[in-house]
Amino acid sequence: MGQRHQAFIIARIKPYGSSAAKYRCIAAYDNGWCYGSLPLRAAHRVLCSVRQPQNAEVIREELRSIDGKYGRYDAGPEMPAAACPFIVALLADNWDIGLAPGNILLTGSSLKGSMLEVDMHLWDSDIDNDDGYTVIDVTNPEDPAYCFIGSARRDPEDARRYIRRYYWFPGDAIPDVTSADGSYVVEALPTEPEAPDERDLALRRYENGYLPLINHFQDVRLLDASAIREAWFPEEEKEDGNVGNDGEGESDEDGGPGDELKSEGGEGDKSEEGAEQYQTHSAIVTSVPSLVDISLRKSLVRAIDSGETGALEDMPWLSERMGIVEEILDALSPFPDAALPFLQRLAKAKKYRGTSLDLAGYPLTVSQIISIATTLPEIHSLNLSMNSTLDVADVREVLARLPSLARLVLMNCPSLEADELVQLVGDHPELFRHMQSIVHPAFINISNSSVWAGMPVRMVVVAFRSLSRYAGISFPLVTPGVLIQGLLDLLTFKEDLTAGASLYMHGKRALEVAFASLPRASGTPWTERTLARPFLFPKAPSHRHTSDCWMLYVSTASFPPDLKDDMGYAFLQLQQTVLSDGEERAVTWRDFLLHDLRSFMRTTEQQGYPSVPEDLAGALEGAIEKNKLPVYTREQILESTGGR
Structure with a gap:
């Protein structure tokens, strides 16, 4: 079915x-x-x-x-x-x-x-x-x-041929799908509508809907x-036995992505070369290097080996040959301090885009990382993947020294133990106030819940679809902006009549995806969002939370109609009670301070979290008003959960 x-x-x-x-x-x-x-x-x-x-x-x-x-x-x-x-x-x-x-x-x-x-x-x-x-x-x-x-x-x-089996297109000569011997029609395509009004409707749908959609695939x-x-x-x-693990057949000379995709960043001829290589399965023809290039290679290697790099560092024409510089730096392990000036120039030329710095593949020490990062304008995203020497102490120093950092990519770092990274997140919350995402296997696992056991829970979203059913997701690290963007996207679903009704049936999936990405700059399409979804962990509200935990409690159910009176939202600041003997009682969500949107933003900023962009906050306020979403009272929250 x-x-x-x-x-x-x-x-x-x-x-x-x-x-x-x-x-x-x-x-x-x-x-x-x-x-x-x-x-x-x-x-x-x-x-x-x-x-x-x-x-x-x-x-x-x-x-x-x-x-x-x-x-x-x-x-x-x-x-x-x-x-x-x-x-x-x-x-x-x-x-x-x-x-x-x-x-x-x-x-x-x-x-x-x-x-x-x-x-x-x-x-x-x-x-x-x-x-x-x-x-x-x-x-x-x-x-x-x-x-x-x-x-x-x-x-x-292609896209046109696939969608054509469902709809009539004017002037389309694509034939029906027939059997191998041509004796019968396997798949008949829709024909031109006979009624004029039906034909006009089909034309409008084609011109305004299907044709623009097909055009999305023209350059793919x-x-x-x-x-x-x-x-x-x-x-x-x-x-x-023609296909298998024997390695026979045509192949790229360099093998797989471990060789060919090293820190490309999608920039320049290297990416285009790789795309052509995969498309044609043919060898890459390289040009013969000029005498100037040969001389530059030798001079760079000699200067780095001797530590006397001053004569080459300031040469203006060096920027025209960053490809040669990159090849030489890629081969260095360990990475000498003498090569840092060249990596700094390479970073400014190719590795730093917007507020993102890509240092993947370089075995840099933490002092070298900081040295490069501090020569650049503000960095929000840093990729340190494939660093064979990076450990948890280095990560701690990077976070402490780069307070503007919001996203850190730590993939394929063999010296970085997952349990040590999780413990760092739990033991030093002050280091992670500004972090929206850490991309590491410990945080992107979606199949083995055992790795989540030691995760701290700093913010929780609980969305009720009815009085007895809820969907919950938890964040080991997050900023208020992520929650606000997620709630805005969730309310966007509700504004659409069809999707709003579907929230009652598909609320859990909507919740997962709405809070799955980082905040978007104003005007950025949803399809161009930065994904962070796998660091979300489902948790029941009764699970233990950190002492500074927040909870977004929301119900946007619009179907069936009798649930409309239960719609609302609130930010709950969970409290930790100190008993008379001085012992701290575990945090539960029955002990909380109630906040609306603006109060939540003020309080989290006082706690050290980054401020929420005003355009994002204003957009959410508009959506809350449009959807007529009231702030829950304490009594409503406790009553809807049975006082749990």
């Missing part, structure tokens, strides 16, 4: 025991109500999120983390369904939820319940499929590729049949 559609993320990575990169599925998701234009809209949302620079850097790191680690299908080791939790969440959240103005979509009920095994076959008979498949290639996140595949055929289709590469065969090889190829 339903309109089932499956979506897959693929990438070229090296299988276990092989030096040759091969396409394989790394994330798979099922949606029970996805047909017509909906797969195109969902795929467009996924592609936008994949290309977003801060999302792309995490995707690259997850690809590195699985490169060479798992076998292909029947060959072990087997890849878990959530081996790439960030990528899985990106796919799932964008597939279930859409928040574009005038086109709000709310579906799905459970991320975990809809995840599929990544080793399943594309045409697995055990999985119901009514409306085809979507495949997206994220090998190079800055240049992803896509295709659709209909249920009745296995050839990749289309996957060909060879990529699909490589990712999901037919059974007869496995039997013949």
Whole structure:
């Protein structure tokens, strides 16, 4: 029953025991109500999120983390369904939820319940499929590729060909899908409406809806049949032994993402080179270096080795050859102080964009990190992934020395222990007041709840869909801006009549996705948000919280009608009671101070949290007024929870 559609993320990575990169599925998701234009809209949302620079850097790191680690299908080791939790969440959240103005979509009920095994076959008979498949290639996140595949055929289709099976398009000569021998029609396409009013309606829908949607895919590469065969090889190829873990066949010379994606940042010719490499499966032809380039390489190496870099540091033409500088710096391990001036110039030229600094791949000491960061304007996001020497003491110093930091990426850092990082978050809350997100395996795990046991809970969102049912999510670290952006997005769902009614049925999923991203600058589309979803942990309100914990308590249910009187919101400042013998009683959510939006903002700022941008606060105030959402009283909160 339903309109089932499956979506897959693929990438070229090296299988276990092989030096040759091969396409394989790394994330798979099922949606029970996805047909017509909906797969195109969902795929467009996924592609936008994949290309977003801060999302792309995490995707690259997850690809590195699985490169060479798992076998292909029947060959072990087997890849878990959530081996790439960030990528899985990106796919799932964008597939279930859409928040574009005038086109709000709310579906799905459970991320975990809809995840599929990544080793399943594309045409697995055990999985119901009514409306085809979507495949997206994220090998190079800055240049992803896509295709659709209909249920009745296995050839990749572009966006226009897929959606054409549902709607009539004027002047379209795409033929029906016929059997292999042409003897019968497997899939008949819609024909031109006979009634003039129906034809006019179809034309308007095409011009105003379907054509602009198709145009979103004009500049996106289309996957060909060879990529699909490589990712999901037919059974007869496995039997013949032509495909497997033996590393045979055409491949990139450098192998998988661990070699080719080192700290690209999506900038310059290097990214384009990689995209072409994956697309053509051919070797890269490099130009012969000039005598000037050869001389510069030798001079840079000699200067760094001797420590006498002054003569080269200030050469103005050096900025024209940052590619050579980057190649030399990439090869340094350990990283000498003498090379810092060149890394500082490289950072200003290529590694620092907006307020984001990408130092991934460099084995820098903490003093070197601070030295580079403090020469730049304000830094909000810092990527220190692939740093082999970074440990928890270094992270502590980075946080203390860079108070403007809001996001820290710590993927593939072998010296950084997960339990030590979790303990740091719990023991030193003052270091994390300004942090919106730490991207590390300890915080992005969505399949093993045991890693959450030691997590502190500093802010909680509880959304009631009725008097007896609620959905809850918790944050080990967060800023007030994240909560305010999430509540604004949640209220945006309610403003749409269809999505508002769906909140009663899909409230838990809406809650997860609404609070899944970092605050957006005014005017930034929802599809270009920075994702942070996997650091959210579901918690019941009775769980223990930290002494400075806050709770956002909200009900936006608008269906059925008899729940309208229960709508409201409140920020609860949980209190820790000191008993007569001096012992501190555990924090519970029955002991709280009640705050409205402005009171919450003032109090958290006094606690050391960053202030909330006024345009974001004003937007939420407008949404609260528009939705007529009152502030709950203490009595209403205690009564609705039975005094728990």
